[in-house]
Amino acid sequence: MFPVLYAVFMSSVLPPFPQPQEPVDPPRLLEVEPGPGEPCLRADAARNRARLLEAAARLIAEHGVAGVTMEAVAAAAQVGKGTVFRRFGDRTGLLMALLDHSGRQLQADFLGGPPPLGPGAPPLERLRAFGVAVLYRSAEQLELQLAAQPEPTRRYAHPAYQALRTHVVMLLRQILPDGDCDLLSHPLMAYLDPGLIHHLTRQRGMPMERLETGWTDLVARVTGTEPPR
Amino acid sequence: MFPVLYAVFMSSVLPPFPQPQEPVDPPRLLEVEPGPGEPCLRADAARNRARLLEAAARLIAEHGVAGVTMEAVAAAAQVGKGTVFRRFGDRTGLLMALLDHSGRQLQADFLGGPPPLGPGAPPLERLRAFGVAVLYRSAEQLELQLAAQPEPTRRYAHPAYQALRTHVVMLLRQILPDGDCDLLSHPLMAYLDPGLIHHLTRQRGMPMERLETGWTDLVARVTGTEPPR
DNA sequence: CAACTAAACGGACCTCGGTCCGGATCGTAT
DNA sequence: ATACGATCCGGACCGAGGTCCGTTTAGTTG
Numbered sequence: 001m002f003p004v005l006y007a008v009f010m011s012s013v014l015p016p017f018p019q020p021q022e023p024v025d026p027p028r029l030l031e032v033e034p035g036p037g038e039p040c041l042r043a044d045a046a047r048n049r050a051r052l053l054e055a056a057a058r059l060i061a062e063h064g065v066a067g068v069t070m071e072a073v074a075a076a077a078q079v080g081k082g083t084v085f086r087r088f089g090d091r092t093g094l095l096m097a098l099l100d101h102s103g104r105q106l107q108a109d110f111l112g113g114p115p116p117l118g119p120g121a122p123p124l125e126r127l128r129a130f131g132v133a134v135l136y137r138s139a140e141q142l143e144l145q146l147a148a149q150p151e152p153t154r155r156y157a158h159p160a161y162q163a164l165r166t167h168v169v170m171l172l173r174q175i176l177p178d179g180d181c182d183l184l185s186h187p188l189m190a191y192l193d194p195g196l197i198h199h200l201t202r203q204r205g206m207p208m209e210r211l212e213t214g215w216t217d218l219v220a221r222v223t224g225t226e227p228p229r
Numbered sequence: 230m231f232p233v234l235y236a237v238f239m240s241s242v243l244p245p246f247p248q249p250q251e252p253v254d255p256p257r258l259l260e261v262e263p264g265p266g267e268p269c270l271r272a273d274a275a276r277n278r279a280r281l282l283e284a285a286a287r288l289i290a291e292h293g294v295a296g297v298t299m300e301a302v303a304a305a306a307q308v309g310k311g312t313v314f315r316r317f318g319d320r321t322g323l324l325m326a327l328l329d330h331s332g333r334q335l336q337a338d339f340l341g342g343p344p345p346l347g348p349g350a351p352p353l354e355r356l357r358a359f360g361v362a363v364l365y366r367s368a369e370q371l372e373l374q375l376a377a378q379p380e381p382t383r384r385y386a387h388p389a390y391q392a393l394r395t396h397v398v399m400l401l402r403q404i405l406p407d408g409d410c411d412l413l414s415h416p417l418m419a420y421l422d423p424g425l426i427h428h429l430t431r432q433r434g435m436p437m438e439r440l441e442t443g444w445t446d447l448v449a450r451v452t453g454t455e456p457p458r
Numbered sequence: 459c460a461a462c463t464a465a466a467c468g469g470a471c472c473t474c475g476g477t478c479c480g481g482a483t484c485g486t487a488t
Numbered sequence: 489a490t491a492c493g494a495t496c497c498g499g500a501c502c503g504a505g506g507t508c509c510g511t512t513t514a515g516t517t518g
Contacts, residue, residue, distance in 0.1 A: 149381050152378050152423070179446075183447075184447065184450075186425055187416035199386060217408075217412075221451050222447075222450050
């Protein structure tokens with residue numbers, strides 16, 4: 001539960017990142033900068049947002065994700081139920097917000113961190129590293145990742161998903177200038193789906209090492225390159 | 230809506246296929262034979278099952294999948310709400326039951342139908358044909374397929390999913406005796422996910438033809454074979 | 459045909475996600 | 489300091505999925 005609490009800690013201490021309001025689209029992972037034009041939250045709203053995230057993290061630690069009821073969170077944060085929904089849109093939005101910190105971290109790593117994840121390494125190596133990173137990140141927060149999954153209709157259009165996939169597409173284009181990288185990115189992303197990881201590791205007892213070599217194998221096949229070593 | 234109604238028609242006229250009771254696992258697509266030991270439904274139960282499926286199909290035709298409320302279905306079938314849940318376990322189970330007919334049809338086709346889908350053709354061709362068949366079947370019943378999706382925790386373990394995946398694994402093993410076909414099957418299956426098809430065709434406006442060539446391309450890459458023509 | 463049992467039935471009931479709107483509050487302009 | 493409008497708050501309310509359990513009924517046995 002440490003990662004969650006840490007994320008929340010950061011969320012409450014750093015200047016609150018405004019959550020979009022109108023058609024509440026969850027944490028836009030792509031914009032690293034809050035942007036100057038972003039409508040900043042009112043003081044009370046920001047305070048309540050932090051308290052809600054903290055309360056949610058506490059509930060997860062105590063009763064698991066299933067214990068994160070919108071009413072329970074509201075009560076634990078001593079806030080009205082409506083407030084939770086206004087801030088996060090829906091339950092999924094709240095859960096995604098809890099994952100926001102590690103998501104930004106990951107994105108920062110592959111956008112500007114050190115190789116092989118970040119720029120500098122050849123794209124094929126970056127792609128391998130990317131998969132491994134996502135794999136382990138998901139495995140660490142499996143329960144939360146599973147619960148935060150949006151319904152299938154919105155999943156693929158969701159900013160958080162798109163952010164990751166866009167990166168895969170970029171790398172693929174460098175490796176396969178002539179391939180339909182937009183399409184090819186999907187089976188690659190699917191291999192990293194938290195639901196699949198859950199199934200393979202928890203329900204079928206596969207060790208993470210096998211998933212890892214499975215990823216490099218898949219990457220090699222899809223890109224038509226030689227597997228490493 | 231024709232396919233749904235047809236499926237229901239068949240379901241009501243043919244001897245009712247017993248739905249497992251205890252830990253309600255949805256239509257086991259793999260068993261073509263009801264089996265002799267199967268606990269047959271009581272007469273009234275079978276009658277109500279048929280009425281419920283018919284009512285559900287009618288509701289879909291009239292108000293779309295969103296109109297399929299468990300209470301609405303119960304009322305339309307002039308049956309108690311508890312009966313719906315006893316028979317189908319949950320909403321997903323009911324929706325899956327509506328897809329049961331086309332699912333069995335598909336399975337029969339690739340298990341015992343004519344080539345290239347059925348046995349007789351080389352495994353690579355069968356795999357290509359399989360993907361195309363699943364692709365178009367999903368596209369036809371997209372709305373229902375989407376709504377019938379189980380939650381991510383159960384999805385990969387679900388019999389209906391396993392039935393299809395097992396077939397892919399079998400074909401893959403014939404093509405790649407040395408590959409980790411169990412793992413490789415997953416990204417292939419993922420490409421055929423109704424949610425993805427919905428996203429690509431409805432939200433991003435891709436024509437089915439592109440998805441189709443995308444499939445053959447993916448198969449060629451994963452199997453390390455030459456794309457056809 | 460009567461008795462009996464396992465199965466099925468039905469609908470009240472519970473929980474939880476999500477909506478709504480009158481009232482309180484913050485930030486600002488004067 | 490005061491007034492004002494945009495924003496936010498809270499909790500009553502609603503709908504739908506899912507559970508429970510007392511009652512009914514189908515099928516079987518003697």
